Amino acid sequence: MTEPILKLTDVSVQFGALRAVxxxxxxxxxxxRRAIIGPNGAGKTTLFNAITGVLPPTAGQIVFDTHPIxxxxxxxxxxxxIARTFQITNLFPSLTVDENMRxxxxxxxxxxxSMFGTGTxxxxxxxxxxxxxxxxxxxxRRQVLVKELSYGEQRQLELALSLAAQPRLLxxxxxxxxxxxxxxxxxxxxxxxxxxxxxxxxxxxxxxLALGLVDFVxxxxxxRVLVEASPNDIRANSAVQEVYLGKARHHG
Amino acid sequence: xxxxxxxxxxxxxxxxRSALAWVGSAAILFVLIALPFVLKSYHLGIATQxxxxxxxxxxxxxxxxxxxxxxxxxxxxFGTATYFVIYGVNTWGLPLPVAxxxxxxxxTAVAAVFALLxxxxxxxxxxxxxLALGLVIWGxxxxxxxxxxGENGLRGDLRTGALADPATFYALVLVIxxxxxxxxxxxxxxxxxxxxxxxxxxxSRMASMGYNVTLHVFxxxxxxxxxxxxxxxxxxxxxxxxxxxxxxxxxxxQGLLMAIVGGIGTLVGSFVGAAVIIILEQFVSAYTxxxxxxxxxxxxxxxxxxxxxxxxxxxxxxxxxK
Ligand SMILES: Nc1ncnc2c1ncn2[C@@H]1O[C@H](COP(=O)(O)OP(=O)(O)OP(=O)(O)O)[C@@H](O)[C@H]1O
Ligand SMILES: [Mg+2]
Numbered sequence: 001m002t003e004p005i006l007k008l009t010d011v012s013v014q015f016g017a018l019r020a021v022x023x024x025x026x027x028x029x030x031x032x033r034r035a036i037i038g039p040n041g042a043g044k045t046t047l048f049n050a051i052t053g054v055l056p057p058t059a060g061q062i063v064f065d066t067h068p069i070x071x072x073x074x075x076x077x078x079x080x081x082i083a084r085t086f087q088i089t090n091l092f093p094s095l096t097v098d099e100n101m102r103x104x105x106x107x108x109x110x111x112x113x114s115m116f117g118t119g120t121x122x123x124x125x126x127x128x129x130x131x132x133x134x135x136x137x138x139x140x141r142r143q144v145l146v147k148e149l150s151y152g153e154q155r156q157l158e159l160a161l162s163l164a165a166q167p168r169l170l171x172x173x174x175x176x177x178x179x180x181x182x183x184x185x186x187x188x189x190x191x192x193x194x195x196x197x198x199x200x201x202x203x204x205x206x207x208x209l210a211l212g213l214v215d216f217v218x219x220x221x222x223x224r225v226l227v228e229a230s231p232n233d234i235r236a237n238s239a240v241q242e243v244y245l246g247k248a249r250h251h252g
Numbered sequence: 253x254x255x256x257x258x259x260x261x262x263x264x265x266x267x268x269r270s271a272l273a274w275v276g277s278a279a280i281l282f283v284l285i286a287l288p289f290v291l292k293s294y295h296l297g298i299a300t301q302x303x304x305x306x307x308x309x310x311x312x313x314x315x316x317x318x319x320x321x322x323x324x325x326x327x328x329x330f331g332t333a334t335y336f337v338i339y340g341v342n343t344w345g346l347p348l349p350v351a352x353x354x355x356x357x358x359x360t361a362v363a364a365v366f367a368l369l370x371x372x373x374x375x376x377x378x379x380x381x382x383l384a385l386g387l388v389i390w391g392x393x394x395x396x397x398x399x400x401x402g403e404n405g406l407r408g409d410l411r412t413g414a415l416a417d418p419a420t421f422y423a424l425v426l427v428i429x430x431x432x433x434x435x436x437x438x439x440x441x442x443x444x445x446x447x448x449x450x451x452x453x454x455x456s457r458m459a460s461m462g463y464n465v466t467l468h469v470f471x472x473x474x475x476x477x478x479x480x481x482x483x484x485x486x487x488x489x490x491x492x493x494x495x496x497x498x499x500x501x502x503x504x505x506q507g508l509l510m511a512i513v514g515g516i517g518t519l520v521g522s523f524v525g526a527a528v529i530i531i532l533e534q535f536v537s538a539y540t541x542x543x544x545x546x547x548x549x550x551x552x553x554x555x556x557x558x559x560x561x562x563x564x565x566x567x568x569x570x571x572x573x574k
Contacts, residue, residue, distance in 0.1 A: 086456075086460075103446060
């Protein structure tokens with residue numbers, strides 16, 4: 001077995017009395033596509049926040065590609081090649097699509113400190129921007145303000161921004177949240193078309209959507225890892241069914 | 253032929269628009285250059301003061317309008333330069349240009365220290381923390397009277413030689429303020445300037461893409477302090493006198509109000525805001541002692557009817573006219 005590119009050991013994130021993430025251990029291999037599923041409040045987003053450094057773990061170790069990153073700030077983790085999207089759309093609404101892409105492209109470049117240079121994209125940057133927007137199927141409308149995009153387009157831009165810096169690990173937090181069925185299947189197609197060597201972790205509520213996209217599934221419940229299994233075994237797993245049907249009954 | 257008509261009309265319209273913008277800018281520049289030939293020296297002094305405070309207001313705008321951090325300490329940074337210039341000439345016997353450079357350097361250093369303390373907070377905490385930092389400078393200027401002259405302040409004799417002529421001095425300040433404007437405009441439109449607008453919109457997204465948000469805010473704060481220092485150093489020459497009121501909270505508030513009245517995030521609005529407030533002050537003070545109250549009412553009216561400021565509001569109206 002290859003060395004995992006991401007290794008979590010007994011990671012916890014505590015908010016006062018609440019352990020939103022409770023002793024989670026997780027190994028993700030290079031190039032693997034992993035889904036994290038689980039009901040509302042299971043701790044999925046909090047786990048992403050621990051991996052990206054938004055909320056450093058209160059206990060446990062995180063190692064990314066041999067670098068211990070548990071205490072590292074978010075921007076330094078990004079520099080190692082970790083990128084993410086946000087469950088609640090998190091863009092630069094008062095800037096244009098093009099300016100959003102500029103920021104995404106220059107996060108790891110010296111040029112971000114250029115104080116008297118012109119702001120426009122150079123040809124290399126333009127190629128990368130165009131490619132990321134194409135992958136996210138948002139190739140046009142570069143001069144439009146982001147707040148004027150439709151919600152669906154904003155979700156696509158979420159993806160384009162996270163791809164621009166060519167990360168090695170991509171964390172997608174419910175990329176299809178709030179989309180129509182047609183848009184959801186487009187997002188699924190986008191994820192399928194991502195480069196195969198990119199390691200990917202996908203948070204998704206909808207099992208039908210998630211299971212068709214990944215190699216392996218982790219189901220979380222109340223902060224803990226409930227089950228880890230292949231997509232086929234997850235469906236049949238009684239503990240997973242219990243959690244999901246139990247929730248369904250609450251809602252019903 | 254008929255099908256072409258609409259496109260022709262729209263290109264003409266946008267062409268007309270940018271032509272108008274050019275003509276407008278040229279006209280304003282012409283007026284600014286012509287002022288010394290038409291104004292009496294007293295009024296030319298007011299025009300000079302407007303230009304100096306426009307630089308202060310722009311320095312506030314860089315932080316408030318672009319990085320989304322509203323400071324209440326730029327009066328103190330401004331006044332630090334003023335004190336250093338007058339003290340440098342009076343006590344150290346420095347030539348004026350050297351004293352001015354030292355004044356700007358001191359203001360920049362103060363801004364850097366303030367920035368270190370304030371970069372990690374935002375919103376109302378940033379406002380209050382910078383307010384408190386400004387008060388520290390004010391307290392020092394008030395109490396350390398052997399050096400600062402305490403409440404009596406320091407009198408200088410800096411307007412000698414060519415500078416004594418109001419027209420020459422106005423011309424010099426005009427050149428400096430235009431240079432400051434173009435430098436700051438270039439700065440906010442640079443790749444670094446874009447990162448500030450990114451931080452204003454979403455710090456968490458910026459961090460996740462590899463930006464060290466605190467470093468960027470620190471640099472922006474320090475650079476903005478540099479420009480406040482430039483304004484303060486010129487003010488020393490203009491005013492020939494400095495007292496704690498130069499570093500007081502009212503000065504910081506005034507710089508911020510000018511930026512807001514003109515239009516936050518527009519830079520050029522700072523000239524408009526400075527002009528409106530200073531001219532209004534001259535006018536109102538002739539009739540009543542209650543200038544502060546009038547200023548408050550003006551500010552409330554702007555907030556109610558044009559929260560984006562005079563320049564911001566004009567731009568919206570201009571673009572809406574299809
Ligand atoms: N910053 C915070 N402070 C306090 N409690 C928090 C914070 N963030 C999350 N929580 C709590 O931690 C728990 C896990 O939240 P989290 O957002 O990780 O769940 P999730 O699995 O992503 O849920 P969803 O599917 O609804 O997105 C919830 O009970 C939530 O209320
Ligand atoms: Mg979540």
